[in-house]
Amino acid sequence: MILVIGSNMxxxxxxxxxxxxxxxxxxxxxxxxxxxxxxxxxxxxLHVQIQVGSDVALINGxxxxxxxxxxxxxDYVDSCxxxxxxxxxxVLEYPPERAAEISGVSADTIRNxxxxxxxxxxxxxxxxxxxxxxxxxVNNVMSCANLQMLLGNVGFECGGVNPLRGQxxxxxxxxxxxxxxxxxxxxxxxxxxxxxxxxxxxxxxxxPNKPGMMMPTMMEGLTTGKIKAFYVFGENLANTEPDxxxxxxxxxxxxxxxxxxxxxTETTRFAHVILPAAAWSENDGTFTSSERRVNRVRTVSQPPxxxxxxxxxxxxxxxxxxxxxxxxxxxxxxxxxxxVLAPALAxxxxxxxxxxxIQWPAPSEDHPGTATLHKxxxxxCGLGVLKPIDWIPPAEVPDQEYPMVLSxxxxxxxxxxxxxxxxxxxxxxxxxxxxxxxSAADAESKGIADGEMISVKSRRGEVTVKARVTSQVxxxxxxxxxxxxxxxxxWLTNPVYDPITQTAEYKACAVRIDKLK
Amino acid sequence: MNDTFILNSKETGFKxxxxxxxxxxxxxxxxxxxxxxxxxxxxxSCRICLVEVKGARSLMAACSTPVSPGMEVFTDxxxxxxxxxxxxxxxxxSGRHNCLxxxxxxxxxxxxxxxxxxxxxxxxxxxxxxxxxPTEDQNPFIVRDFSRCILCGRCVxxxxxxxxxxxxxxxxxxAKSKIVTGGDRPYDESECVFCGQCVEVCPVGALTEKxxxxxxxxxxxxKIRTTCPYCGVGCQQWLHVxxxxxxxxxxxxxxxxxxxxxxxxxRFAYDFIYSAERLKTPLIRETNGEFREAxxxxxxxLVAKKFKEIIKKDxxxxxxxxxxxxxxxxxxxxxxxxxxxxxxxxxxxxxxxT
Numbered sequence: 001m002i003l004v005i006g007s008n009m010x011x012x013x014x015x016x017x018x019x020x021x022x023x024x025x026x027x028x029x030x031x032x033x034x035x036x037x038x039x040x041x042x043x044x045x046l047h048v049q050i051q052v053g054s055d056v057a058l059i060n061g062x063x064x065x066x067x068x069x070x071x072x073x074x075d076y077v078d079s080c081x082x083x084x085x086x087x088x089x090x091v092l093e094y095p096p097e098r099a100a101e102i103s104g105v106s107a108d109t110i111r112n113x114x115x116x117x118x119x120x121x122x123x124x125x126x127x128x129x130x131x132x133x134x135x136x137x138v139n140n141v142m143s144c145a146n147l148q149m150l151l152g153n154v155g156f157e158c159g160g161v162n163p164l165r166g167q168x169x170x171x172x173x174x175x176x177x178x179x180x181x182x183x184x185x186x187x188x189x190x191x192x193x194x195x196x197x198x199x200x201x202x203x204x205x206x207x208p209n210k211p212g213m214m215m216p217t218m219m220e221g222l223t224t225g226k227i228k229a230f231y232v233f234g235e236n237l238a239n240t241e242p243d244x245x246x247x248x249x250x251x252x253x254x255x256x257x258x259x260x261x262x263x264x265t266e267t268t269r270f271a272h273v274i275l276p277a278a279a280w281s282e283n284d285g286t287f288t289s290s291e292r293r294v295n296r297v298r299t300v301s302q303p304p305x306x307x308x309x310x311x312x313x314x315x316x317x318x319x320x321x322x323x324x325x326x327x328x329x330x331x332x333x334x335x336x337x338x339x340v341l342a343p344a345l346a347x348x349x350x351x352x353x354x355x356x357x358i359q360w361p362a363p364s365e366d367h368p369g370t371a372t373l374h375k376x377x378x379x380x381c382g383l384g385v386l387k388p389i390d391w392i393p394p395a396e397v398p399d400q401e402y403p404m405v406l407s408x409x410x411x412x413x414x415x416x417x418x419x420x421x422x423x424x425x426x427x428x429x430x431x432x433x434x435x436x437x438x439s440a441a442d443a444e445s446k447g448i449a450d451g452e453m454i455s456v457k458s459r460r461g462e463v464t465v466k467a468r469v470t471s472q473v474x475x476x477x478x479x480x481x482x483x484x485x486x487x488x489x490x491w492l493t494n495p496v497y498d499p500i501t502q503t504a505e506y507k508a509c510a511v512r513i514d515k516l517k
Numbered sequence: 518m519n520d521t522f523i524l525n526s527k528e529t530g531f532k533x534x535x536x537x538x539x540x541x542x543x544x545x546x547x548x549x550x551x552x553x554x555x556x557x558x559x560x561x562s563c564r565i566c567l568v569e570v571k572g573a574r575s576l577m578a579a580c581s582t583p584v585s586p587g588m589e590v591f592t593d594x595x596x597x598x599x600x601x602x603x604x605x606x607x608x609x610x611s612g613r614h615n616c617l618x619x620x621x622x623x624x625x626x627x628x629x630x631x632x633x634x635x636x637x638x639x640x641x642x643x644x645x646x647x648x649x650x651p652t653e654d655q656n657p658f659i660v661r662d663f664s665r666c667i668l669c670g671r672c673v674x675x676x677x678x679x680x681x682x683x684x685x686x687x688x689x690x691x692a693k694s695k696i697v698t699g700g701d702r703p704y705d706e707s708e709c710v711f712c713g714q715c716v717e718v719c720p721v722g723a724l725t726e727k728x729x730x731x732x733x734x735x736x737x738x739x740k741i742r743t744t745c746p747y748c749g750v751g752c753q754q755w756l757h758v759x760x761x762x763x764x765x766x767x768x769x770x771x772x773x774x775x776x777x778x779x780x781x782x783x784r785f786a787y788d789f790i791y792s793a794e795r796l797k798t799p800l801i802r803e804t805n806g807e808f809r810e811a812x813x814x815x816x817x818x819l820v821a822k823k824f825k826e827i828i829k830k831d832x833x834x835x836x837x838x839x840x841x842x843x844x845x846x847x848x849x850x851x852x853x854x855x856x857x858x859x860x861x862x863x864x865x866x867x868x869x870x871t
Binding site: 015179229 | 656657658678679680681705710711712727728741742743744745746747748749750751752753756758761762763772773774775778779780781782783785786787788789790792794795796797798799800801802808811813816817818819820821822823824825827831833834835836837838839840841842843844845846847848849850851852853854855856857858859860861862863864865866867868869870871
């Protein structure tokens, strides 16, 4: 059984979706929870069409049924988790009828969903950004974990809580410590032992011991003068961050902006220095996938002109700041530094990555790697923590002036801001412009025809975009992507953030749509 | 348990339910196939895997005949080879299999079989040009040349049974048979999502990559294994490289996690690396707002100098950076090391949580 929540997998992770479809065709139950009727729904036994931003209420409602009908895995909860009583108390405040009112899913469907989930074991939960891109993103993720622990599904093959990672190496960038609070291998920057270890390895007398800023705080810091220099490596922030007008104001405010990229982008326009970098097939190196698998990347050709590998550029800047680094290739960096410093990666060396990669943790060189975490419910942290969680609405909800919800995501043919796919022969032929996807009911009430140019407006901005009238989208919802600059959804999105992760609420803001005058 | 059968006079083990083809392969006997597709249910349509089974009324298709205990199977008899050869001759006459002009030349199972059976002339009359459907290529990526199609159905199975995109099927009947999209429309007006799995599994030159045309023949290209640069699934790819340039991309079969599958971006969206718009030299913005080209030394010295100035004046925490979730691990490692060890701040992040 597979529960897919907040994931438009057939477009955003097409190959992963083929395996889910295979399973569904082969007889596995598939349940899709999504405000839109995504393509995966064709294969589902149940489509739970929730209101945008109501995930916690729905999951609390489902857990309410599991507990009040005694359908949860009592043995697992008793032996592998803690916090059940607090969770129970909280979810009892969410009887299916209340959850139904918030989520727009009928109480009967909530009961049906709970009973189905309790009937098959293990069940796998898969989620993507529909869960995380909310001001309550952390709570959404924890709700998914609560549900899977209550069902006794964490720690088993074909079970667990499985986020599908959006970028090829977003897992790896985290593992490498490109985060403000951890060194490589998730060793905390404020832990004195970790400090000492890295000071020794990096041959420095001190290291900063307070967690740094997350990206939105950095950007804000540019406007207040707290941040003077900003170094942007391979990100097109001017298109990807919410509220483009504000983002560009931040970038403009930088006293010194360094951009390191493979193409000129909307972001590099603001740079003071642009450093040309080697791309994907011009590097030897490794990516780490969603399933924590470290895979090799290999060189086909040299970068154009004077473009250089990114690791070389960083090394050269460090040298000019008085630091001599020894490693002189990606392989040396990995084998002599990364895998020496990060215990979970200690067993992974280039020599072992010739064929299929290795899934970390792989603590020693004879370790085969780890496919399933928290095996048999033995959590890495001891007991799995059940957390009582309350539902909160999105920061901006529809009102008279802006009566519709805008939710955003990705489409099959393009990748993010089209820096890459926009420059591949043929891709633009398959998808050449942005659309605002709306329901037939909303189109009709506004007198909008399919393919007509319309205005979509929020408190932050306005775009003119082609309307796509589709049965995928329910009444009251506008759905857009951010692949094309002119009609990029991020002119409209709301720069409000989850308080812990500072993930922006890309999935919900209020807009109005109008026929062009 | 009596789970053995007699394969070419030798007692051989098999698993209950196993087809002759798989059991023979396990026993070290390779039986040629055209339509067989791992992971999909056998169709037995090409009749190339014919074998002799003692007591059977006719030759049997090894891909779709289950082994039974004690069954006597012969894969290497005169009768078997005559039948296979004739089927190859019939397939060669089913269209216009002109290897000289075929993109699959050198990577074609039908060509391999014709060579194996030493076929030097056509025994049957080739299909008339006018009876062959026009080539379908009204889309940016896939060329379907019906003159080379042997109707083995692998593309249909890959589309429906493996990747379950359900865009193509067998259409029409008899001599008019054709692989079609829904309503027999051009690919770009159909349900096709251009994953190219059909091209990947085509055993002949009926389905080829449009972008690969003329960029390198199978014996000229070198295969380099790598990982897809798009989403987080981590699909394993073969880059077919000729003269230092990617001619095409196929999936690595039996590799984790993609098991021989790719999507439209993974298979076809690779040529951004050759774009004329690539950044090729360091650029520095002048006071008038224009960018000018600079040497690496000048650009790097400037960055280091500015950073040192800011650290001196406002402290290391006045510098912040975001790393790239698209680039290799080693790049992110170096960047956070630069920030922590050389600049002295933990103001390093990337787009991890979106």
